[in-house]
Amino acid sequence: MTAQVSERLNYQGKKYNLCEEPLAGLLVYARLPVTLSSPSTALWRGYVGEWTIEADRLYLTGITGHVRTAEDWRTANLAELFPGFPNGLFAHWYTGELRVPMGRLLSYRHAGFASVTEFDLFLRFERGVFKERRMVTNGQASAASPAGYQVGAATFFPGGRDE
């Protein structure tokens, strides 16, 4: 599988990449008003979620969902996909560690979220409630290494764009 576009995380006033798909647990049961489609091989899930930690809880506060129409593509936002919760959804279904890659790229792997950066920040949640954080050092990259998590290549379907 091609390397996948990460989710976005707002944490302590900064924006980060988030190498998890916390929304997957909800989408098993949620009936979205539109069907999301994959615009490219780098975004098989068909959306990019924006997550925020507020009041020690994990919230889905934004989303760019890709919808294929008869002629083209369009995007759907949080208000359209989750009517009734335009300000966000409390991710109470999520239990586990979220991985936030940091630093320069140590090794690029063209599969899923498998690329490794210098550091990983792990944020552990239980039923959507923040419990603890820990930082793991994976190694030191050369000064020439690119910064942060990234997707090296993808095949776009006709008309599709990742974001």
Place this chain on the structure above:
Amino acid sequence: MSEGWLGYAQTYLWIGAVYLIVLRSYTYFRYGRRENSELARLAATLEAERKGEQKTLKSRLILLGQWLVLWMFWPVAFIGLWEIVRDLRGIRNRRHGTDEPRFACQHDDLIEQVDPLQAEQDNQVFDPLERVPQIPFGHLHSGWITLLSQLEPGDTLWRFKTPGDGEASDEPPRYAAGRRSMAGYAVVRGKKVVWEFVTERD
């Protein structure tokens, strides 16, 4: 002594010959020219080499060589036997309609039997920012309703938790524990899980 070994060798080769004939016959009658498995592709390749443009001496010798090698080392071709077993099992499953839904929750993952009303009370989700519906299981409520609709007289409702992937990895990314653990509720009929509702997912 040498006669003894000769006897063993003869037995080995006879078994190999019978085994290869059975294997070849099976692939011929089962797959014909369809290329839907490794075994079929092997058979098709051999067939193409046997029939093809090919009827050259070289291609015939290559084919003969392949069969000779297979004959000498026929135990290696047991992988073919394994594929036949898998294939036959697949046929039997299809005949008996055993393509049942598969659940993350296995019988060993069941923790305790619960009452549906108690489960609803235990799963009122509190959010100070009020970004969750005030109904049991919050955003997952529809999954709970679907689970309740599966309950039949005599069924029991259980809380479960799956172990996930097991141990944490030594290689990056270094998660603290194994992943893909799930927790939730399962409908058990007899001793069998017939439905599940995942309320926590890693």
